[in-house]
Amino acid sequence: MKPLSGLRILEFDGLGPVTFAGMVLADLGAEVLRLTRGASAGAPAFSEVGGAILHRGRPAVEADLKDTADLERVRGLVASADALIEGFRPGVMERLGLGPEPCAALNPRLVYGRITGWGQTGPMARQVGHDLNYIALSGALSMMGEPDRPPPPPLNVVGDYGGGAMLLAVGVLAGLLEAKTTGRGRVVDAAMTDGSALLTSLFHALAAKGLWSDARGANLLDGGAPFYRCYACRDGRFVAVGALEPRFYAALLEGLGIPAAEAPQHDGGRWPALHARFAAEFAARDRDDWAARFADSDACVTPVLTLPEATAHPHNAARGTFVEQGVIQPAPAPRFGGEPPAVTPQPPALSLDEAIAGWR
Numbered sequence: 001m002k003p004l005s006g007l008r009i010l011e012f013d014g015l016g017p018v019t020f021a022g023m024v025l026a027d028l029g030a031e032v033l034r035l036t037r038g039a040s041a042g043a044p045a046f047s048e049v050g051g052a053i054l055h056r057g058r059p060a061v062e063a064d065l066k067d068t069a070d071l072e073r074v075r076g077l078v079a080s081a082d083a084l085i086e087g088f089r090p091g092v093m094e095r096l097g098l099g100p101e102p103c104a105a106l107n108p109r110l111v112y113g114r115i116t117g118w119g120q121t122g123p124m125a126r127q128v129g130h131d132l133n134y135i136a137l138s139g140a141l142s143m144m145g146e147p148d149r150p151p152p153p154p155l156n157v158v159g160d161y162g163g164g165a166m167l168l169a170v171g172v173l174a175g176l177l178e179a180k181t182t183g184r185g186r187v188v189d190a191a192m193t194d195g196s197a198l199l200t201s202l203f204h205a206l207a208a209k210g211l212w213s214d215a216r217g218a219n220l221l222d223g224g225a226p227f228y229r230c231y232a233c234r235d236g237r238f239v240a241v242g243a244l245e246p247r248f249y250a251a252l253l254e255g256l257g258i259p260a261a262e263a264p265q266h267d268g269g270r271w272p273a274l275h276a277r278f279a280a281e282f283a284a285r286d287r288d289d290w291a292a293r294f295a296d297s298d299a300c301v302t303p304v305l306t307l308p309e310a311t312a313h314p315h316n317a318a319r320g321t322f323v324e325q326g327v328i329q330p331a332p333a334p335r336f337g338g339e340p341p342a343v344t345p346q347p348p349a350l351s352l353d354e355a356i357a358g359w360r
Contacts, residue, residue: 002029002341007176008359010035010081011058016131016156017115017164017192018087019054024169025085026057027332027341033077033355036060053329057344061355065096073352078103080359082179083111083172090116090125100187110185111175115168117159119191131159131192138163138197147217163195220244226274227252227265230304237287238304241278251299256281 007030011022026032064070078084086093093099100112117134118124135141135158145151171188179185206212212219223229227243243252249265263274287303294301305313311322320340323331332341
């Protein structure tokens, strides 16, 4: 049995973080129904991009929320749910008559999870945006990238998923624990600006002690340190170097054949020269040559793998980090005990009446 078995969660289908949060909750055992608008109702084709991976573990239930009969059926599902998650712009659910207050009237113990970019309140709450905009405003984006170039889009893992979906899931689970003891639900306002700002806590702490500069590429963890960054190899592929601690740095120097006296670790004035020297050393061999050389070392040197390479790596294979069910995909995480939780494929779609019958 999975940890969230027995919990019922109603997911209003959307893009990005709400879909990922629904997947995570379903992976952990919650019974999730994914309410979809259906192609005929104008749902964007991009909403189906998740397919067998992001939509795994829960059936699609088509509902037209502008249809009175469908809306009443959805209210019936709300009345039986433990939690609801939605990712619409502020005011959309209220206009449909499914905002927190009417839903609480139907189900006082309901945990109502909301995920947006800017949050439910504030002067920008109703403005449009995407992951890149949210992490730009939180300050997270300013710390990423090379010092002489604009910050690069760091995929959607910082705003949509790390600062958004995962904190929505945490908030919903916290609300469910509270509702179990009090019988009262809670509204969870998860904003990607808030969440991505929270993810920068360490760097605020370092800055407060004078240990972090606003200049990109000048700090310990942003590529400024020659012993914590990526390097190109002879074959055009890359290695990641994370030799932060002195003994790990010593192992790095040993593997590179550089005398310790020629490469003091924390002399920032010599970092540019060390960058160049390390870069030249790594450029002299292929990536996998370096991976083999450092395989049994404490130097914290690993190959930078592509997605297909990552699925085949012996460590990931031994742990079952990726599984194949129709398509290769990441296994659920975290794991409880030894083995990773099994992947539940996307079940067949249900009608609203079938979904209601299953929740009675």
